[in-house]
Amino acid sequence: MLEIQIGEGFVGSGPNAAHTNTVLGARSGPAGVAWATALATPRAGHVPFMVVAQPGIAVTPPTLFVNKAAVESDQHGLFTWGAAQAGVAAGVGDALRAGVIDVSKTDDLVIVAAVWLNPSANDEEEVFRNQRQAMIDALTNGKSGKPTAADVMKATENVANPFFRQ
Numbered sequence: 001m002l003e004i005q006i007g008e009g010f011v012g013s014g015p016n017a018a019h020t021n022t023v024l025g026a027r028s029g030p031a032g033v034a035w036a037t038a039l040a041t042p043r044a045g046h047v048p049f050m051v052v053a054q055p056g057i058a059v060t061p062p063t064l065f066v067n068k069a070a071v072e073s074d075q076h077g078l079f080t081w082g083a084a085q086a087g088v089a090a091g092v093g094d095a096l097r098a099g100v101i102d103v104s105k106t107d108d109l110v111i112v113a114a115v116w117l118n119p120s121a122n123d124e125e126e127v128f129r130n131q132r133q134a135m136i137d138a139l140t141n142g143k144s145g146k147p148t149a150a151d152v153m154k155a156t157e158n159v160a161n162p163f164f165r166q
Helices: 030-040 074-098 103-108 124-144 149-155
Strands: 005-011 018-026 052-054 063-067 109-116
Touching: 005 124, 018 030, 018 074, 018 124, 030 063, 030 109, 052 074, 063 074, 074 109, 074 124, 103 109, 109 124
Parallel strands: 063 109
Antiparallel strands: 005 018, 018 109
């Protein structure tokens, strides 16, 4: 049985950047429990939903989109349910085609995708491209066990993120 794979992907800069965290694991294990619990417990501004490739065609493995930023405007909502969701769906499809996710095991797996979409996002095509790449990066990093402890030790010598630099 597949152990839980935890991954992270960050692509782009500015308001259309994508930051995605993923948990991929067995439906019958802790990942499945987390998936169902998150779906069943929405809260104000954060309503997890199943990712679809097209209306009526949910991606497989079943993927739960969890927004990290509360929806703040009509445009932010449209970008969340539109371009960002489509990017997640495309990223899952890319992962299946590339063998990052074993196609023969999709009936046994679930994915939780925690997605940052800046409320100031202003270019849906860039949001889509960045989210697609962040999703495949997160799933790939989860499968390959990246970052390694050595990567983290080196990176923490000079900590930086989009909001703070040491």
